[in-house]
Amino acid sequence: MFAICFTDEAARDVRALPRGTRNSLRKALVKGLASDPVGRSTELRPPLEQFRSFHWRQYRVVFKLYPEAHVVAVVGLGERAAQSRWNVYRRLD
Numbered sequence: 001m002f003a004i005c006f007t008d009e010a011a012r013d014v015r016a017l018p019r020g021t022r023n024s025l026r027k028a029l030v031k032g033l034a035s036d037p038v039g040r041s042t043e044l045r046p047p048l049e050q051f052r053s054f055h056w057r058q059y060r061v062v063f064k065l066y067p068e069a070h071v072v073a074v075v076g077l078g079e080r081a082a083q084s085r086w087n088v089y090r091r092l093d
Helices: 008-015 019-033 082-092
Strands: 003-006 052-056 059-066 071-079
Touching (some): 003 019, 019 052, 019 071, 071 082
Antiparallel strands (some): 052 059
16 A cells, blocks of 8 residues: 655645545555555556656646555646646646
Protein backbone atom coordinates (compact mmCIF):
# COMPACT_ATOMS: atom_id res chain seq x y z
CA MET A 1 0.00 0.00 0.00
CA PHE A 2 1.13 3.50 -0.80
CA ALA A 3 0.64 6.44 1.53
CA ILE A 4 -1.27 9.33 0.01
CA CYS A 5 -0.28 12.89 0.84
CA PHE A 6 -1.41 16.24 -0.56
CA THR A 7 0.43 19.43 -1.38
CA ASP A 8 -1.11 22.58 0.08
CA GLU A 9 -2.60 23.49 -3.29
CA ALA A 10 -4.09 20.01 -3.80
CA ALA A 11 -5.56 20.12 -0.29
CA ARG A 12 -7.24 23.43 -1.19
CA ASP A 13 -8.64 21.83 -4.35
CA VAL A 14 -10.08 18.97 -2.31
CA ARG A 15 -11.54 21.28 0.36
CA ALA A 16 -13.36 23.17 -2.40
CA LEU A 17 -15.36 20.02 -3.23
CA PRO A 18 -18.71 19.30 -1.58
CA ARG A 19 -18.38 17.17 1.57
CA GLY A 20 -19.99 14.05 0.06
CA THR A 21 -17.72 14.28 -2.97
CA ARG A 22 -14.65 14.67 -0.75
CA ASN A 23 -15.55 11.51 1.18
CA SER A 24 -16.18 9.53 -2.01
CA LEU A 25 -12.90 10.77 -3.47
CA ARG A 26 -11.03 9.72 -0.34
CA LYS A 27 -12.46 6.21 -0.64
CA ALA A 28 -11.55 6.04 -4.34
CA LEU A 29 -8.00 7.17 -3.62
CA VAL A 30 -7.54 4.61 -0.86
CA LYS A 31 -9.15 1.79 -2.82
CA GLY A 32 -7.61 2.50 -6.21
CA LEU A 33 -4.60 4.74 -6.06
CA ALA A 34 -3.06 3.57 -2.79
CA SER A 35 -3.22 -0.06 -3.85
CA ASP A 36 -2.06 0.25 -7.49
CA PRO A 37 -0.98 3.76 -8.50
CA VAL A 38 0.66 2.73 -11.77
CA GLY A 39 -2.11 0.41 -12.95
CA ARG A 40 -4.89 2.87 -12.13
CA SER A 41 -3.34 5.96 -13.72
CA THR A 42 -1.75 7.24 -16.89
CA GLU A 43 1.57 8.96 -17.44
CA LEU A 44 1.48 12.56 -18.55
CA ARG A 45 3.43 13.74 -21.56
CA PRO A 46 6.32 16.20 -21.56
CA PRO A 47 6.88 18.62 -20.00
CA LEU A 48 4.88 16.96 -17.19
CA GLU A 49 6.23 13.43 -17.62
CA GLN A 50 7.15 13.20 -13.93
CA PHE A 51 3.42 13.29 -13.05
CA ARG A 52 0.58 10.81 -13.46
CA SER A 53 -3.17 11.30 -13.78
CA PHE A 54 -5.92 9.32 -12.02
CA HIS A 55 -9.46 9.81 -13.32
CA TRP A 56 -12.40 9.52 -10.97
CA ARG A 57 -15.92 10.49 -11.96
CA GLN A 58 -15.63 13.91 -13.58
CA TYR A 59 -12.37 14.73 -11.81
CA ARG A 60 -8.71 14.42 -12.69
CA VAL A 61 -6.26 13.82 -9.83
CA VAL A 62 -2.68 14.66 -10.77
CA PHE A 63 0.06 13.15 -8.63
CA LYS A 64 3.74 12.34 -8.43
CA LEU A 65 4.73 8.82 -7.50
CA TYR A 66 7.64 8.05 -5.20
CA PRO A 67 7.89 4.24 -5.50
CA GLU A 68 10.95 3.86 -3.24
CA ALA A 69 9.12 5.55 -0.37
CA HIS A 70 5.70 4.07 -1.26
CA VAL A 71 4.20 7.57 -1.43
CA VAL A 72 1.68 9.10 -3.80
CA ALA A 73 1.89 12.91 -3.62
CA VAL A 74 -1.29 14.50 -4.97
CA VAL A 75 -0.37 17.85 -6.49
CA GLY A 76 -3.63 18.96 -8.10
CA LEU A 77 -7.26 18.19 -8.70
CA GLY A 78 -9.56 19.50 -11.37
CA GLU A 79 -12.53 18.66 -13.52
CA ARG A 80 -11.95 16.47 -16.55
CA ALA A 81 -13.27 19.06 -19.00
CA ALA A 82 -10.69 20.08 -21.61
CA GLN A 83 -10.26 23.66 -20.37
CA SER A 84 -10.03 22.47 -16.75
CA ARG A 85 -7.35 19.95 -17.68
CA TRP A 86 -5.12 22.73 -18.96
CA ASN A 87 -5.75 24.77 -15.81
CA VAL A 88 -4.50 21.92 -13.61
CA TYR A 89 -1.56 21.19 -15.90
CA ARG A 90 -0.61 24.89 -16.20
CA ARG A 91 -0.24 25.10 -12.42
CA LEU A 92 2.27 22.24 -12.53
CA ASP A 93 4.33 23.42 -15.46
